[in-house]
Amino acid sequence: MRRDVFQAIAxxxxxxxxxxxxxxxxxxxxIAEQFSISRPAIxxxxxxxxxxxxxxxxxxxRERFCTSKLENxxxxxxxxxxxxxxxxxxxxALAQHLEAPPGNDNKESQS
Amino acid sequence: MRRDVFQAIAxxxxxxxxxxxxxxxxxxxxIAEQFSISRPAIxxxxxxxxxxxxxxxxxxxRERFCTSKLENxxxxxxxxxxxxxxxxxxxxALAQHLEAPPGNDNKESQS
DNA sequence: TTATTATGTAATCGAATGGTTACAAATATA
DNA sequence: TATATTTGTAACCATTCGATTACATAATAA
Incomplete structure (x- = not known):
């Protein structure tokens, strides 16, 4: 299962x-109260x-307090x-900087 | 079908x-040649x-040239x-700026 | 005209996503 | 102790996603 920040904010x-x-x-x-969907979904x-x-x-x-870590x-x-x-x-100016082999902008595989 | 930039870059x-x-x-x-997946997938x-x-x-x-519009x-x-x-x-300093009703940070619905 | 090339699209498929209800477990309160 | 509260999780479901193969179409080249 892919799990990265890009997918998280999608x-x-x-x-x-x-x-x-x-x-x-x-x-x-x-948090859940603010939404119309169910608590388990949240x-x-x-x-x-x-x-x-x-x-x-x-x-x-019994409570779990969530704090954002926006720096991530x-x-x-x-x-x-x-x-x-x-x-x-x-x-x-930056064109040659991007002449690197394609697909190297992240660490994930391409499929 | 949801179609927005966040989903696109996911x-x-x-x-x-x-x-x-x-x-x-x-x-x-x-473009397709650079990937291992099929042309229709690309x-x-x-x-x-x-x-x-x-x-x-x-x-x-018969060709279609793709140009990025990164500003979008x-x-x-x-x-x-x-x-x-x-x-x-x-x-x-910015805390009260974010005291706005939650879920208003974008134009999409919440579910 | 007859390939060949570049591309779109339909049908299909398995897996992931986003939701639900039902239940369990742990903590707090009466 | 009995009950209420806060949460996690399992089972399930419909839809979407990302991919495939097979075929169609339009433009170019031989």
Whole structure:
């Protein structure tokens, strides 16, 4: 099962969860209340985000407080940054930097 | 069918295609040759990227030349930017900016 | 005209995704 | 202790995803 930050943020519900946790930690039920889908569904999304280390879970009694670790969105930022210069029209300067063998922009396989 | 930039870049093959096209336009067969998967599979990926306007297809005779439109990765950059301040430790200044109703960080529905 | 080339698309398939309900377990409260 | 609360997880389901093979079509080349 592929599990990476790009896949994690692909789902709009997960992005909404990230958004909620950006400002304050919340426990799972508090998060789930904000959505129309079921608590187990939210639980799964939380699990995926935790596996990608985008959020941290602190167990406190029977509650689990989720805190976002937004700095782990860095791979996405890095990925974008390498192309940013292109959409700023400065095409030629970095062209040879991207002449590297294709498919090497990440560590995953191609299929 | 959900079709947005976040979903488009979630697939590693599509990211590799984006990478290849960043430096130079290529036609579909030339792209497909760089991968071990079949041409129709690449064709579908290209279609998805085109639907998200991440690449532009120029028909020239029987060939279709693909050019990346990296500037349309902007929604991802924007999404990241709103959180960037958080992973730079400046948490409180922007906290109230994110007190907006959750799930409003994008135009998609939550399920 | 007859290949050959470049590409799209339909049909199909297995696996992954995103959701559900039902239940179990651990902690807190009455 | 009995009950309520918070959560995880198993079983299941429909849909989507990413891939395949087979075929069709349009443009170029021989």
């Amino acid at each position: 789902d709009p519900t997960r992005r909404a969860i990230i958004h909620m946790l950006a400002s304050k930690p919340m426990n799972l039920n508090a 639980s799964k999304h939380i699990k995926i985000l935790a596996e990608c280390d985008i959020l941290h879970i602190r167990q406190q009694g 969105l860095q791979p996405v930022k890095d990925w974008l940054t390498q192309y940013e210069i292109f959409w700023n029209q400065k095409l030629d | 697939d590693p093959t599509r990211r590799a295609i984006i990478h290849m096209l960043a430096s130079k336009p290529m036609n579909l067969n030339a 064709s579908k990926h290209i279609k998805i990227l085109a639907e998200c306007d991440i690449l532009h297809i120029r028909q020239q005779g 990765l902007q929604p991802v950059k924007d999404w990241l930017t709103q959180y960037e301040i958080f992973w730079n430790q400046k948490l409180d």
